[in-house]
Amino acid sequence: MSNGSRPLGFAVVTLAYVAAALIALVSVVTMAGRHPLLLTLLADVAATLLIFAASMAAANASLYDPFWSVAPAVIVLVWALALGAGGARPVLVLLLVLAWSIRLTANWARSWQGLHHEDWRYEQLRAERPGGAPWWLVNLVGIQLVPTLVVFGGLLAVWPAVTVPGRGLGVLDVLAVLVTVAAIVLETTADRQLHRFAADPGNRGRIIDEGLWRYSRHPNYLGEITFWWGMWLFGLAAAPSWWWTVIGPIGMVLLFVFVSVPMMDRRSLSRRPDYAVHMRRVPALLPRPRPTTGGAHRT
Structure with a gap:
């Protein structure tokens, strides 16, 4: 199967996700009566x-x-259709989440080549297997369960944003919209710039140092983190007592700062000797002012 075509790979993924949706539905039905948040987590x-x-x-x-x-x-x-509080906020949140989801999923589909293509980070974990742990455990916990729980933590703030009634739109909602839209635009722009840079044969062996990538080594990660802060602002606007859901975006920050960014930087250092200089010049996430000269650096 690993040597199959790209359409076959997407067919397998589609079938797997349909089965996953059915399992989630069965979980909700068999455990009905529990709090919807707990039901969602279990599903x-x-x-x-x-x-x-x-x-x-x-x-x-x-x-x-x-x-x-x-x-x-x-x-x-x-949540929005079955338990929505009504009003404009749930609609805004749902539309923004769908825009983020469609863009990010399309970006994955664009780059994934099929069942023979596995993310390099997983290949690295498969080869190294921290602590000599079996691959199935690394895959289950490190690659799948932990991200699922981190994302669910981010969604905790969305729960009050779409289900808690009683508070109309306010200044905090405006800020939430601005932050979330900026995050989606940031991710979209960063990905387009990276794809365009990588598609140019003249950039082979070079480090991208133009556009958003001139000010941040990982502007796409910065956009992803910012999106979850936008979701938290929506939750805070709907129900200030849910401020503690800030654990969601904080968890995102920790995941990217201590896992995703270091892994990407280590890979770039191993493939591009000049990347160490690039790291000293360009911050990992939050941009800082830089001289006007720039471009792409050959490695």
Whole structure:
């Protein structure tokens, strides 16, 4: 199966996600009566376990990758339609989540080549296996369950934003819209600039140092983090007593700062000797002023 065509790979992914949705639905039905948030978490984990099983059967952990953007959109859609508080806020949140989800999922689909193509980070984890742990455990916990729980933490703020009634739109909602839209635009622009740079044969062996990438080594990650802060602002506007859901965006910051950014930087250092100089010149996430000269640096 790992040598199959790209259409076959997407067919397998589609079937796996349909099965995951059915497992999630069965979980909700069989455990009806519990708090909707707990039901959502249990269904989310059940769906993750199904995708984990499919990834092991296909010998490709990247089957989980679209889960990051697909599951939140489904969850928020169900919350808004079944439990929505009414008014403009749930509609705004749902539209923004769908825009984020479609863009991020399309970006994954654009780059994934099929069942023979596994994210380099998973290949690295498969080879290194921290502590000598079996691959199935690394895949289940490190690649799938932990991200599922981190994203669910981010969604905690969305719950009051779409289900708690009584507070009309205010200044905080305006700020939430601005932050979330800016995050989506930032991610979209960063990805387009990176794809355009990588598609140019003249940039082979070079470090991208133009556009947004001139001011941040990982502007796409910065956009992703900012999106979840925007979601938290919506939750805060709807129900200030839910301020504690700030653990969601904080968890995102920790995931990217201590896992994603270091892994990407280590890979770039191993492939591009001049990347160490680039790291000293360009901050990892938050931009700072730089001289006007720039471009792409040959390695």
